[in-house]
Amino acid sequence: MAVRALPSLWLAAALFAQQPRPAQPEQPPIRVQVNEVIVPVTVTDEKGAFVSNLEVGDFLVLDEGRPQKIVYFSREQGQPVVIGFLLDMSNTTRIHWKTFQEAVLELVWTLLPGDKKFSGYLIAYSNEPELLVDTTHDSEKIVEKIRKLKPGGGSSLFDAIWMACTRRSLIEGEPIEPRRILIIVGDGNDNSSKHTLEEVLELAQRNMVTIYGVSTVAFGFTSEGERTLRRLAEETGGRVEYPLQGVYKDVSGYLSTPSDEGNYALRVGTGGYAAAIASSIVRSVAAVAGEITTQYVLRYVPDDTDSTKAFRTIEVRVNLPNVKVRHRKGYYRFNP
Numbered sequence: 001m002a003v004r005a006l007p008s009l010w011l012a013a014a015l016f017a018q019q020p021r022p023a024q025p026e027q028p029p030i031r032v033q034v035n036e037v038i039v040p041v042t043v044t045d046e047k048g049a050f051v052s053n054l055e056v057g058d059f060l061v062l063d064e065g066r067p068q069k070i071v072y073f074s075r076e077q078g079q080p081v082v083i084g085f086l087l088d089m090s091n092t093t094r095i096h097w098k099t100f101q102e103a104v105l106e107l108v109w110t111l112l113p114g115d116k117k118f119s120g121y122l123i124a125y126s127n128e129p130e131l132l133v134d135t136t137h138d139s140e141k142i143v144e145k146i147r148k149l150k151p152g153g154g155s156s157l158f159d160a161i162w163m164a165c166t167r168r169s170l171i172e173g174e175p176i177e178p179r180r181i182l183i184i185v186g187d188g189n190d191n192s193s194k195h196t197l198e199e200v201l202e203l204a205q206r207n208m209v210t211i212y213g214v215s216t217v218a219f220g221f222t223s224e225g226e227r228t229l230r231r232l233a234e235e236t237g238g239r240v241e242y243p244l245q246g247v248y249k250d251v252s253g254y255l256s257t258p259s260d261e262g263n264y265a266l267r268v269g270t271g272g273y274a275a276a277i278a279s280s281i282v283r284s285v286a287a288v289a290g291e292i293t294t295q296y297v298l299r300y301v302p303d304d305t306d307s308t309k310a311f312r313t314i315e316v317r318v319n320l321p322n323v324k325v326r327h328r329k330g331y332y333r334f335n336p
Contacts, residue, residue, distance in 0.1 A: 035333075036071070037063070040179060040210055040237055041296040041316050042326040050294040051323060052077075062315040063302050072299035080117040080178035081292065082135060082171055084164045085142065088186025089126040090155040093216050096244065097151050100216060103243075103281040104185055105143055110289050112139035119178065121168045122146065126153030127192050129160035135169045157186060157225070158193035161200040161232075165207050175208040181292055182211045184232070188225025197228060204236055205311075206332045212288050213240035214281075237328035239291070241284035302333075309333070 039061065043051040056073035085108065093100065112120050114137070122133040122142045132145045164182055171178055182204070190197075204211060213229040226240075233240050298316070313330040 036299050036301050037314070037331055038176060038179075038208060039298045039300075039314060039316060039327050041298060042237070042291055042294065043296065043318055043320075044324050044326075046322045050290065051318075051320070052294055054296065054318065054320075056298075058319045059296070059298060060317040060319070061298060061300055062317070063300070064304060064309070064312050065315075066304055068300040068303065070298050070300050072297070074297045077293050078117070079293075079295070079297065080173075081111075081119075081181050082174060082178045083111050083118075083120040083292070084168070084180075084182045085120060085122045086129075086157075086160050086164060086182060086184045086186070087122070087124045087146070087149065088155060088157070088184070088216060089124045089149055089151045090153055090186070090189070091151060092155070092187050092189065094151040096216060097149075099281055100185060100214075101146060101149070103214075103285045104146055107183070107285045107289060108139050108142050108146070110285075111292070112137065112142070114139070117178065119171055121164075123160050123164055123168075124149055125156045125160035125186075126151070127156060129156050129163045131163060131167055135171060154192040155186070155189050155225075156192040157184070157188065157190040157228075158195045158197060158200045161204060161211075162193075162195045165200075165203045165209065179297070180207060180209045181238075182209055183214065183288060184211065184229065185214045185216065186225075186229075187215060187217045188213065188227070188229030188232075190225065190228070197231070201232060201235060202332070204232070205328065205330070208328075208331070209236055210238045210328065211236045212238040212292070214284055214288060215240055215242045215244070217242065217244060234326075235329045237326055239326060241287055243281040243284035 041059070043054060045051055052075065054075065056070055059070060059073075061068045061070060085104065087104065108120065112118050116137050119135050119137050120133075120139070120142060121131065121135045122145055123129050123131050124145075133142045136142070161182065161184075174180055211232045213233050215226065215229060217226060229240050232238075302312070311330050311332050314327065316325050316327045318325050
């Protein structure tokens with residue numbers, strides 16, 4: 001087993017649209033009004049550090065511009081979650097797959113520490129998506145499958161998201177508790193799906209899923225999927241990490257060390273380059289894991305009961321200067 005480089009975090013997650021399993025007798029029922037809106041919120045300061053000491057009075061929630069009364073507030077770390085690990089196994093992942101593979105293993109160990117509050121499942125996608133491990137508390141089941149994966153083929157990201165929302169087993173209580181998280185490790189490209197971006201984005205919003213991305217796009221390259229990955233994350237309240245884009249920014253000699261390959265202090269194929277890549281990926285994975293475990297959860301009942309608008313916008317404000325607030329952009333009031 002690889003040395004676990006990330007700090008231990010308490011976590012997990014459950015997802016989407018099938019009948020849930022029977023409730024465990026020792027767990028009390030979760031009572032939520034049918035028209036209640038759940039909004040996970042992340043607050044960071046100007047340096048990107050998490051602001052974790054806010055009270056309910058520091059938040060203002062606007063539904064279609066109308067202030068709402070918050071009926072539930074939580075800032076506890078280690079809140080139950082179900083996490084879907086969606087891994088891009090297309091040809092574009094091949095170059096850095098071994099490094100990303102180790103990082104994903106660390107992510108799984110960190111987010112699934114063996115506590116039954118935390119669950120996860122694994123979907124790999126290339127020409128088609130495949131549910132390799134259904135919802136489980138056992139991280140080693142997922143780890144075993146990840147160790148055997150080899151990239152090759154096209155990319156069916158949208159179908160993978162659709163599968164995550166419709167094909168895996170649910171945990172009793174979701175999406176209220178546990179919450180639903182997707183982590184996409186890939187470049188955001190799609191060339192094989194039957195479903196569209198708009199379809200899966202709506203499905204994710206209806207199922208109250210928060211999407212995070214860990215981009216596999218290498219330094220000096222661009223990807224048509226970057227905008228797709230960013231939109232999936234931002235509209236559901238998550239964000240995207242770009243571990244391969246910042247490899248050189250803190251390296252002495254980046255512009256002062258001439259070489260045949262260009263002015264790079266770290267050259268592809270060297271131990272220094274490999275170490276910098278690995279370190280950057282680990283930092284990105286830690287940032288995603290840290291955010292998932294440091295969210296506020298707000299719930300409210302919309303007071304505008306006469307509206308028939310299908311998709312309603314949400315805005316969350318915090319009574320502090322120079323902070324960034326991330327949350328999902330809205331929700332669908334009615335089932336399709």
